[in-house]
Amino acid sequence: MTDSNQTQIPDINGFFGEWGGRFVPxxxxxxxxxxxxxxxxxxxxPTFWEEYRYLLKNYVGRPSPLWRAQNLTAKLGGAQIYLKREDLNHTGAHKINHCLGEALLAKRMGKKRVIAETGAGQHGVALATAAALVGLKCEIHMGAIDIAKQHPNVIRMKMLGTKVIEVSQGGACLKDAVDSAFTDFVTNHDDTFFAIGSVVGPHPYPMMVQDFQSVVGREARAQIQEQAGRLPDYLVACVGGGSNAMGLFTAFLEDKDVAIIGVEPAGKGSQPGEHAATLTYGTPGTLHGMKTYLLQDDKGEPLPVHSIASGLDYPGVGPLHAYLKDIERVQYVSATDAETLAAFQELSEVEGIIPALESAHAVAHAIKLAPTLGKDKIVVVNLSGRGDKDIDYVAEVLGM
Structure with missing residues (x-):
């Protein structure tokens, strides 16, 4: 494997290998x-990072715990499963890690307003929270479909003083929200900072969001060594754009004995529009200012996508994920809607932890993986968010 500077840090033009860059008008x-x-x-x-770390500790509540899921482990009868509890952060997900960083940067740049896209609403809530804290106006662009699915987060954003822009064009989901936010940014860039919500977009956004999220992996690395006396055998995280996954993975990329697995949304099937498994079915293309793998038609236009988890229904993926796939450092697999829903229920009933549907994709793969391994093996799963936002939707799907 190549050295850490090559695998984790882009070149001067923002490329990880052939992926990334800045393709903008x-x-x-x-x-x-x-x-x-x-x-x-x-x-x-150092003064910036001192302020940032202070807020992570005293406002967000970091470090988030690493929990040995003893009941789930015992039921599955295989490897020891540990959960990195990003769901216990203030606002309920990993998104607050980079939103605080981006809000602080916007403030230092003299901007008066922050905007962003959101799918599941967690990035929107986190940015609304960070904006309120540092004294910036905030507007969030969100697809009409996701607004209907994620009503609790929409209300939270409004309560935090944020304006929610409903996006109804195209597929009315995450990709279209990104398009809408970019249009706003072009028009209002003088006083506005676009706080992209994942490790995607034009350079420097993938690097910047990865830097802010890397706290997840640093904590997990120290915690598992304290609790288990060694590094894990496997890391598992869901991948849409890929911010929570890069947050966990970055600290372990140089540890060749640690297998790393990203779990994409397989949705309802393998046909276009039935899934959002970009690294499984995608081909090279450009989207939202970056070169990456892309679910696209023969004209290079993004295809419609689907996932039971609003935060994963994106036709692209972060460029570092594309690179890590190519060099075979990370294995990318997928979990269906049905498997995800079953994992959502299993973790809730067995561990008393209701996961976000996004995170439940990673849990679903861990449930398949753990029984195939010996009891001396360790699997760390990034529980990237809590499922409060999903309970009404899941209850409707299950007919509860």
């Missing part, structure tokens, strides 16, 4: 370049 080039220069400056500024 001329009117956005200078705007994104301003973000890059500002981030590279604060990346070397």
């Amino acid at each position: 001329p009117q956005l080039e200078a705007v994104i370049k301003e973000v890059e220069q500002a981030y590279l400056a604060i990346r070397q500024d």
